[in-house]
Amino acid sequence: MGTIMFTFLLCFASQMLVYYLMPSTVAALSLSSESDKLALLALKEKLTNGVPESLPSWNESLHFCEWQGVTCGRRHMRVSSLQLANQTWGGTLGPSLGNLTFLKLLMLRNLALHGEIPPQIGRLKRLQNLILGGNKLEGEIPTELSNCTNLEAIELQHNHLTGRVPSWFGSMQLTWLDLASNNLVATIPPSLGNISSLAYLSLSQNHLAGNIPHALGKLSALETLALDLNNLSGQIPDSLYNLSSIQSFVLVENKLFGSLPSNLNLAFPKLEEFLVGGNQISGAFPSSISNITNLKRFDIARNAFSGPIPLTLGQLNKLDSIDIGDNNFGSGGARDLDFLSSLTNCTKLSLLSFYKNRFGGQFPDLIGNFSNLLILDISFNQIYGAIPEKIGKLISLTSLDIGFNHLEGTIPSSIGMLKNIGRLVLQSNKLSGNIPLSIGNLTILSQLFLAANQLQGSIPVTLRYCTKLETVILGINNLSGNIPNETFGYLRGLVLLVLSNNSFTGEIPSEFGNLDQLSQLFIHSNKLSGEIPNQLGGCSSLTKLILRENFFHGNIPSFLGSSIRSLDALDLSRNNFSGTIPFELENLTLLNFLDLSFNNLYGEVPTRGVFSNASQFSLSGNNNLCGGIPQLKLHACFRPPSRKHKRSLKKKLIIIIIISVIGGILIFFITFLAVHSLTRKRKRLPSSPISLQNESLRVTYGDLHEATNGFSSSNLVGVGSFGSVYKGSLLNFERLVAVKVLNLETRGAAKSFVAECNALGKMKHRNLVKILTCCSSVDYKGEDFKAIVFEFMPEGSLENVLHNNEGSENENHSLILSKRVDIALDVAHALDYLHHDEDQVVVHCDIKPSNVLLDEDMVAHLGDFGLARLIHGSTRHSSKDQVDSSTIKGTIGYLPPEYGAGGPVSSEGDIYSYGILLLEMLTGKRPTDNMFYENLSLQKWCKTKISETILDIVDSRLLMSFAEDGTWIVENNIKECLVMFAKIGVACSEEFPTQRMLSKDVIVKLLEIKRKLHVRKNIST
Template sequence: MAYAKKIFRPGFFISVLLLMHFTAPASAATNETDRQALLDIKHLITQDPFQVFNSWNNSVHFCNWPGVACSNLHQRVTVLNISSLKLVGPLSPSVGNLSFLHNLSIQDNSFLGEIPQEIGKLFRLEYFLSANNSFEGEFPVNLTRCILLQFIDLRGNSLSGKIPDELSTLSRLRVLKLPRNNFSGKIPPSLGNLSSLEYLALNKNSLEGNVPIELGKLSKLYYLALSSNTLSGIFPSEIFNISSLQTLSITNNTLSGHFPANLGVNLPKLTTLLAGINQFSGSIPASLANASGLTEISIGNNSLTGPIPRSLGSLQELRLLHLGHNPLGTDISFITSLSNCTSLQLLSLSSTQIGGVLPNSIVNLSATLEYLWLNDNYISGSLPEGIDYYLNLAFLDLSMNSLTSNLPNSIGQLTNLQEVHLYENKFSGKIPPSFGNITNLQILILEDNLLDGSIPVSLGNCSNLQGLHLAKNQLTGFLPREVILSSLTIGLILAQNQLTGSLPSEMGTLKSLVTLNIGENKFSGGIPDSLGDCLMLEELNMEGNSFAGTIPSSLGNLKSTQIINLSRNNLSGIIPASLRNLSLMENLNLSFNMLEGEVPTGGVFNNLGKFSVHGNQKLCGGIKSLNLSVCPSFPKKQGQHSVQVVIILAITVPLFIILLIASIYAKWPVKSSKHPLRANSTDENPYPRISYREVFQSTCGFSVENLIGEGRYGCVYKGVLSPREQHVAVKVLKLQERGANKSFLAECEAIRNLRHRNLVKIISTCSSIDLEGNDFKALVYGFMPKGSLETWLHRVSPEHDDLKKLNVHLRLNIAIDVALALDYLHHHSKTPIIHCDLKPSNILLDDDLCAHLSDFGLAKFLSTPESTSNGSSIGFGGTIGYIAPEYGMGGSVSTQGDMYSFGIVLLELFTGKRPTNSMFTENFSLHYYVKTSLPNLVMEIVDPDMLMTEENGQNMTDQASDGSKMRIEEFLVRVLRMGVVCSSELPDERMDSRDVIRELQAIKETFQETKEKRMRRRYESIA
């Protein structure tokens, strides 16, 4: 009471009132400072898809704006939370004026540029959450002036440089998250002074050197993640003494040392131990069982030795046990002790040198088991029937052991199995037909066993099957047609069996198959012509069979193929010249057949190290180094002359009559006109002309139903030319448009001598008069049944709503096709040509989704490949969004201009966004959008339809468990970075078409590795 009386003395009360009076205006002023700071933040945002900032206006007080919270007393901003709104733009330095801010949360957006140093003015700041943005530059050192900070989260940005020592001044800091950046240098030992630190994550950077001993002083630490750096040296034993530690993740470094024997005693709260892919040695501590809450133990890929402690079986919460790739050398019987681990989902003992007979107790492990990897060991015995207990099993790998007996029929009840690897064992008997019940099966590898009998027809029921490897067994019978009609993409490998019969004619349905190896069997009959439809095929091996007949010329369509082995068969006839078009071919083996005639030259046939034709006695010609005889000129035999004369007359007389009638018909006037047919430069056009009547009839009178496209200078109609019923595309010029006639002449001139598989093929031209007596000009092309790339990317009308099949592989092939076309125009045509109008609507797709570049109406010629055209680009047409920026300033037309357009098309191809999308403004383009999103946000900017079509319709963004997301993310980053470079503002910074092709081919080779190889890498990425 006495204290209360002191406080409320009249003089004291008056003083308080005076203080409030004089501070009120200042408070009002600082309120306005907060409002203006918020508006500054708003004005720098270039994208606000949820239109949150529309509510930041004068109609309501700023304290009521979405994401803003203020103190009740002074109405000052204390919380700014604008997370997960997909905002794009830099963070305004005015954020430093929010001087009462306690919590700044801007994570899961696309903020870019550097974090403003003005953030150091926020001396009341406690939480700074900026994860998963696109910030660049170094760590904002001024942030360490905010001495009240407790929580810093900068995960998933592009920050670089060193981690500053000044962080050690933040005595209240509890959480420091810096993963997935580009930080380099050493871990500052001064971090050991952060006595309040509970959570330290520095994983997935480029940190090097030793792990500081000083980190052992962090007595409150419960989470430590240093994985995926280049740290080295002995891991400090002091850290193993932090009793509060729950998660220790140091995998994927080159750390060494021993795990202390009392590890589980010193770390009783440990739940996660991830230390794989290092250089630890010694034994696995039996004391780990003392940490009863352990859920994950991943210490594979080290140099640990046995035995494996049986006490691990007491860890009832254990979900993951990965000990693979250590020389443990123990007996497999220990696996019985794991029966009590009732939560176990993954068990990996790959390459651990364990041996002994596989115990029946293997079927007593947890019913929740999903991954069982015991491969590359010395395990014997048989696989028990009780294996069907594991109904959740998705991956089973017992390969490279000494297992015997028959494969259990009960394995067919494991309907969730995705991959089965049982190769290099001694399994015998027949392949159980029950495998056909495993509808989720993607990979089945049974090669190098003693299996006999036929290939089960039921395997055709495995609609998701991508790889079937049955080589090196004793299989007999035919190759079931049903298997061919499945979804095989990775490989069909049946080599070294005793299979018979002919190949099914449906082989061409395997359009995405990468490897076909049926060598060393007893197959007969002809090579199906439909094999030429397997456009993704990289290896074709049919050696050592009894195939007869000729080599189909359609094999020349296998543009991705690197190996073809048809040796030791009974093939006859000539070598198709089309095989020389296989630009990626590394090994073409046609030896020991009965081939005859001239060996082609050009392409692969010009490099003796890449093809072989030994053992074909009737071959001649070819390159000199083959040392074959010169092909004979076949002199006439006596009596043969008269026969040839009869044959020539029989052919030429009817042909002459037909040509005479055709010429009369072509000159027959459609309608009288005062305009005679005018001569122009196209008279030298090597393509046959057709009449207006033929064009008119082929398009059903230019009917609207046949209209398939329209541009500035012309309309394109589909048509059918008589008498061969040839499907064509007819481009009718709009001669009333200024420049249309020039476009027609330019296109005729440009395509006069062009011959390339990725350029649209011209069939004929028409320069005549129409029914009204007006000039008429048209170009007739081969019809592209799959339309333009634009319709596939953007489904421009309801009829295209089903076009959702452009997966990653197909888009990459299209990009390669377009690059090859540009490379031909720029470097291999008689006179270098600049296309000048590259865009998705000018990229047409045939039945096999092979891309063909079209529309040369704006094409320009260069005098030499390195030069630019004579003329300026002022007045140049082109298409907005795809035109190189230098053209807009009157710069000369050049190959670099085409490469700019290619870069934009590449970005559009993989993001699904047009460069003219409304989200792109004058200062924010498709190029900048992609550039600022790489590498961390790549999965957020790519076309979701593309990801949904990958891996049999599964969304790749959800598949992190087996590393798929990581692989596709790395692949897409490489592709999009190429698009960013090609679309650079400065021409000299862009890539040349030759470099683009090399890089795209390298990316393709990397991405299309077989799933079997990917599986092996999963062992190293579990943690």
């Protein structure tokens, strides 16, 4: 009875206690909820930068547990989850975040948040998932986060976090750690290997260095390891191959080396992604991957692997992409591509890339079986044959790159079936024929590369339907005809257009002016003519305009400096532009390269903008310019007097004339007496100096004596058959001159003087040495004196450059192949000019390297016409114009054989000497070298080595470097170009004159070599 009573009293007391305590508990819970609400409101203010329109549901009309992104626990009504994403608020994380102490999930992704992660985050002891990816958070990962011992997943990727990867992560029980795309530095802490529960680890795209820790091999639960895009070095630790749960193994773009194990299938049986491209790993292809049946993506590109590709890859029926480009696979043999047959079984394959290897063989027809391919890249190999018609079956292709191979034949019309293609690269092959009309079917094409082939015909008008085109590169082909208005006028999105090194004619289409997005226009080295159309001023986005080596004429339009203010490169050189340089070009503040050389410009040179820095512009070959900055050394421009001074000037002029007349009469009588006195003493009076090219430049013996420091040996630059050449500086003539002083005691010197003056007197060509004046006078001893004054060539002669003569001003020059081709072209143009004049043909008679002079731009000028013979055009084949070669003293080694047999002087004789000069440029050996004796000559030696053994005879300096400022060379074409150059030299120096090439044909062949060699870097063709 007592026990029952005691139990009753105890229950009653308990109920009463609950009754009295209930209000205080409810109040406590209400107070805690209120603190979460205040914390959220304070957090909103920071997250949204105080913009009231943001998070409209966060207001008093709703309980905070119903606010957007907020979830509360049912028991305590406290915030347990906060999830907000994909906004552009750009705010910060406020410290009030630390008051949400019941928070388990915090996801604030892609909100453009900046600032640091507040240390108050360490108060969130219940936090399990921290997701702050896709923001702009800065600073280091706060150490206070280590207090959040319940964390399972941390995602801080795509921020601006700095500092090290915290080592204290190793004490947490994480399953997911993503710190990718930040600015973390130093090494990977080995302590990460202690997180035995970790399934996902990504430290991609940071600045981590050092070795991959061996301890990471302890992460037995790891399924994804992503350490790509860092600066990691050393070998891949063997311990990583113990991670049998790995599905994704990503180490792309580091500095790792070593080799891969032969049993990858046993190490990673669950592997789906194996991406180690962009390292320095070597060895054979890991053929064991053929047994990893789940493999989807495989990338070992940009490494140093070599050897054959296994024929068992077809077992990978889930394979989606394979990239083995930029390695050393293949041998150039016909069976190198046999592995493709196996890959046709991989029906899900969307990416196939094996660019920049050594694969040979014929382009196989079976390529049409890869029906699901999106990307095919086999460029930079040695694949030959025709592009198969079945290429049109790859209707899913978005990118096709088969450039830089040895493909021949025409572009198949089936290419027009690739209607999903956005990038088409066929450049640097040997493709011929026309561009197919079916290319107009590629209506979403944005990039078209057909450069460096042998394509012919005109640009198809159907190209107008490819309205998405941004890049069109058709340079270095044999395309001709007009550039059609009706085609490019439709391509309004065009950014880059390259039509250079073809044979286009006509004018620049006026509809180019509609291309307001056009940034770079390269149409140089064609046969275009006319004036630059005013409509081109509509291309306001142009940064590069290259029009050199055409036949454009007229004035340089001022709109180039007023409407196109974004230009950084303008090249109008080697055309027929005339008039003055527009001062508007001074306004181009971004211009750092301007070339107006070799035109017919005259007048004042501007001094501001690009014209203030001589290294940024070139005006060579415009001989009537004046003014400019002092470094140009141009004569001052004439300034006409103003009106207010005309009257006083008129009076002064009358006075000057009167004084001049009186002075002239006095001088006449004094001169008469002097002549009379000299005649009696049998002293000859100096005759008037001959002035040919420059009527304002008249010189005497005294002028030349002073200009050359008394013909000092320190001014001596060369000695020839008939005299010596001195460098000098004439008073009131700002450019340096070369003075050739004839040694009149040498037999034939006087005739040489007359021949050279007559030959060069009226000839004007940019590749002939310009004669400034001839001086026939007497020296201070009363002896005859004859001299010829030329423009000085600062780079000396080709002889010095080729053979590196000691003491030469250019002994450090080493001519690369492209420059030798340019010089050969310059000399060929000069000979073509001399040999094909309608009124008189000039035969030089002494073509050799020492008579080829180089200006400051390394442009060649043919000089020394002391042996030249003139043959009148109307009677060029008559006997009276044929000169007995016995009177000719050419140079041994360069003389044609018919001259030695008493044959007549002819243009074919010059071609023979020119051919020997070409072979000397190719081999670096003179025709008089000791190795040539009896029946072996330079010509015969080259002729026997002209094909497979061409590299045995080539000047060794040509094999050291094949690139020059602003250009690069297609490697596969180097040998071919050397053979072509040798064939020209051999054909020009054949024994019989009728078998030798014509100068015009020489020019065509050399231009073909030039097209194969030169392509601009900043075009990426």
